[in-house]
Amino acid sequence: MIKASVLFSMSTVLLAVGLVACGNDEATTGSEESTTFHVAALESGYGSEMWEDVIEAYGAANEDVTVKLTTESNLEEVIRPSMQAGDYPDVVLLAMNREEALTETLVRENGLENITEVLNRNVYGEEQSVEDKLIDGFTETFATNPYADGETYLAPMFYSPTGLFYNVGLLEEKGWDVPETWDEMWELGDKAQEEGIWLFTYATASYFDTLLGSMLYASGGTDFYNSVMMYEEGVWEKTEAKQVLETIQQLADYTHPDTVANANPNDFRRNQQLILNNEALFMPNGTWVEGEMEDAPREDNFEWGMMPVPSFGEGEDRYAFSFFEQIWVPSAAENKDTAKEFITYMYSEEAASIFLDHGAVQPIEGITDELEGARQVYYGVYDDENVLPAMGTFVSTEPVPGVSMSETLYGSIDSIMNDTMTVEQWQNKIQEANDQLKQAVE
């Protein structure tokens, strides 16, 4: 009994501490006014300081606006509950194709504000319109116009070319040329195998989203790509699609055997490490990988390189998928006008240079001239003849319970690599999902 009473008296002390502490806090949190402008932005590899700087610069120009900023790496978890309760941020920077799919959910629920007219407005404090400043093509895909009706609901923000990353030093040392077609890839793969190096690895299966996108473009061109994105009937039975799927299967023979075992949220860096250790030649990735692996040990001759995805035939166009993050206004936001004005400010020289200082590049005409070093190489990938940007995502549909195109398309790749699924089975699964989603297109 003595011990129990000690326990209880301890808790009473804590109780007293708790009451005092609680009393203090309520006083401070209650005083906030609700007429503030709320910006929510994903804290990605660029860091949260970038947003604090931009908000400060914006605040300096707009003294009457109080800005509340939320930047978190788990932004969805933080803002979803209040959104469910009807409390929306005014502007959100959050990309599509994330695991949590918050942006997609809003698209599907028609919860985004149409910002087509914002593109025609002048950039905040400047004479040029937003549309004129943006690089062509960035506001013409389903990633910005999700309903395929020409209306823009999401503005493109930070973009990053993706492709196959490799060690420039290793290729130079061995005297191997950068392969431009898949046939050259296989040849190089055989050569590398003799030296105990695997041709290919990937971080996780979801990294195939950009690789497959580039391959679909290379296989059938823009029209074909768009019909895939529109879930056109029978599109996966076409030879162009089959060619892509079979190439992936062929890639399985050249893929480092540890890849699937490490292709999970915990261990994916081990696959990226294979490139740094010269154990594998190529992996699909984006420019962020350099920062992600900054501290990782590497071979002496290591130097990051990125090449576009190989073409299927000699001299054909090669593609490097442009991944970009979007900024958007929820239609339930309170300060929509300020929000739209804020979006135009995002493309101002002042904002763009702050973003650039932190490594974030926006699709603004002429911005690549201001880049330096390795970044210039990555963003200069399109300077090459026959290399084209690929962009876009699947058109928005009503949600179909249990059916997800990205998981059918990319998730199955682990099984293809393990040889537990045939290309025919894969194709049938994709076709099935395609048909189900086709009916749900709005």
Place this chain on the structure above:
Amino acid sequence: MKKINEIITRIGTKPFIYLALISLAIVIIIPVTWIFLASIKKNQEFYGSPWELPNGFHIENYLEAFIEANMGQYFLNSIIVTSFALLFLLAMALPAAYVLSRFTFRGSKLIKSFIKAGLFVNVSFIVVPIFLLLLGWEAALSGILGGDFFLNNRVILALIYASTALPFTIYLLSSYFETLPSDFEEAAKIDGAGYFKTMLLVMLPMARPSIIIVVLFNFLLFWNEFILALTLMPGENKTLPVGLINLMAAERSAANFGPLYAGMVVVMLPTLILFIIVQKRLTQAMTVGGVKG
């Protein structure tokens, strides 16, 4: 002969038992030591073999966890929430478990299975409905109370922790109460003690081993809980696990492993200390009453 036999079997089984215990212990000790070592490692060291010893004592990881991730304040919050929750829980669950296991009355069976059904309700299911419920009350009462009362309040969070732990605790406590002999209650009744007195002075002390278990397990549960804390405390009053998750998300996207493991050590140390304190009592405090042993 029998004695000799026994000696032989004893010699025969002892080494086996030690071998089994020691190898099981090694399976646990190695990985746990690994975390402690990882928490003082430099970032570069995480890319090599995981079995290498740290190059030096990199205390900055802890400083970063405490200063940048604000773990100190969150630590205090966690202590407040956890102790309130334990108090609420014991105050509600002990009488209820006692009544449900020692009394039969109309509807007692129904209430028992009703509460048992609560065991199968996962907190991760109901967190959104709870949030909306509190939000509704907040809106209804905002005129009277003003500002945050139901949300961002550590005491309310503690109350909800306690409520969601009720089914488990009542179930565990009543299955213990059921095994207690009825002699004591009868004796107390003859002495003229009322129901409350019997419960407080006779039965609850006897339930001490199971109360210790309940405190231990629920402490762990409350201390590590993050889904409710994340949703119901959107303001500054974060608890330690939520702080850890933010820290992890931030450090992971920056591939900064040292502070991540340092944060984990900070979260797990209190539970380890608590267990070391109570573990002896678990097996020693059994013979409170007079009937057993």
Place this chain on the structure above:
Amino acid sequence: MTDTKSRNLFILLCLAPALIMFVLFMVIPTAEIFRMSLYQWGGLSGSQHFIGLDNFRSLWNDMNFIRSVQNSILLIVVVALITIVFALFIASVLVREDTRGSTFFRIVFYIPNILSIVVIAGIFSAIYSPSTGLLNSFLDLLQLEGLQRRWLGNETIVIYSVAAALIWQATGYYMVMYLSSIASIPSSYYEAASLEGISRFKEFTSITLPLIWSTIRTTLTFYIISTVNLSFLLVTAMTGGGPNRSSEVFLSYMYNQAYGNSSYGYGMAIAVVVFIFLFSISAIVSSITKRDVLEY
């Protein structure tokens, strides 16, 4: 009469606080889940359509859901069986044998239970790593290269790899439960047994096991519930449900659908099915294992 009255008042006062809070924060929210499972809703603003039992009909044809059911059941069975053997063995040895350093062992065996799931995922990622991992290098040391596997890469093995991590985590928890109930068995029982010279194993099966049977029954329900909860956290942190969804479990699939696929109503339908499934499976287990409670 007055005695009945005061008895009733006592019962009411003891039960009321717990029941009110239970109804408020568990029953009402759960009812809300049952209600939402009848709607088509993306989870945020927008409109909610009442669609009756359509969500449940879709579940029936959803192969991914069926796989998550299979995985969950497999985990429940494997984890419960193996953990119970380990935990009972350790607990009875630590209480009944005068083992040296029993306090040390008690603390050590309990440690995995206080670790955050993220830490456990980290530990097992180091153990299972295909080339540098402890498990494969240990097998290498024993010249058992033939047994090396890609523990998280093989679609048939991965679920057992998850099970091993769960067992590692859970053993200490159940050890504590069994410790206290074995310790409360009067030592006179064992003294009598030792006079008769029966073996340790016989002693365990004829004295220890029957006397702690009610504790074991109680824990069976906990095994079922905690395996479902923990496997969700562990799978999310360790495998992300992969490769190709081969390690997906109940709750990870629920989250995947409710949030990742904008089908909140469908996710809630999964929650309802899981709830009913767990409730009935443990009712069955509980009625199979029913024996008379032995008092001592």
